[in-house]
Amino acid sequence: MSGEGGASRLGRRLLKVRDRFVAERLDGLLVTHGANVRYLTNFTGTSGALLVGTSTCRLVTDGRYLTAARALLAAPDGPPDTELVPVERSYEATVSELLAGTGWPRIGFEVAHTSVKTHRQWTDRVGQAGQAGAQVPELVETYRIVEQVRAVKDPGELSTLRRAGQMLTEVAGEVRRTLEPGQRELEVAATVDHTLRSGGFERSAFDTIVASGPNSALPHAQPGPRRLAEGDIVLLDFGGVHDGYCVDLSRVATIGPPTEAAQRLHAAVADAQTAAIEAVRPGAWASDVDGAARRVLEERGLGEAFGHGTGHGLGLEIHEEPRVARRDADRERAVAAGADGPLAxxxxxxIEPGAYEPGFGGVRLEDDVAVTDDGCEMLTDVGRDLWVVS
Structure with a gap:
């Protein structure tokens, strides 16, 4: 197969997934997590499953999405060798009948995305088929098979994320120009969300964070009625979805001239972010990047003020692999859980280190990077100065 677009792009993804599940001695994989189904098929419906075999696939969905799914499978860039299976009685019944009828001895399922109730329904129905004399599969728990493939973006994905980063940079500039003393946090959040849409994004990637004054010491504060007041630190964290892919940015403003304490926090976090960015290279571990940021803050006496990880993967989801967090003493366990590993x-x-002082405020600076052959590429380019609102 050749080329980045068309069926070959999805075909390459399916081949990588097949290689992984065959290595686990599986004959097929039932994919039920929406982002994973989309990654392998381009299907964007909210209800669907994909049964991947070693040479063919079956896409299950209900009547709301059948017309779109048929068009998708017929498209030149649709998933190769994929059959559409309409839901008839119920989603669980259709999937169970599909599983029971494969004749495959071992089929993996995404345990992290399957409820106990759904799993019980599958096993009960498949078991009933076995009692009737059919050869039925063993359902095997799997972890992160598709997620590990998704962690390394192909050139088309990188192009989409690069454009999304440029768009988010432009949105940040517009948001900065609209900030005024006296605005409520909720007003600012509404302006951010509107600016994301008017800037070309499909939607916000998550609930926008606008936290002022002491609220900014809460890393994931929800915007409320508080007005931006003189002397406040204002933490803004927002992101958008472009062509299905998420980008994310955090910046900090002060209302009026920054206090010495605000300048100290901001300078420390900016230096920590610089150190983390400089640590990104192929072969470095994700925890090495976290460690670079953490050491700077510890040296400034702010180690205890940094209570979260340094970063998270971006793609079809706002939080995906790789995770950039503190090193686990049990490295093997961390790698197996997707909590650490070498960068590629x-x-x-x-990359979003932060420092938070309860009762006063907090600072977080966040940018998006792509690992290159010799370092990293910045996908957002906003500048890391402290925004001063007068």
């Missing part, structure tokens, strides 16, 4: 070209993630 094509990985895309945020």
């Amino acid at each position: 070209p094509g990985m895309v993630f945020t």
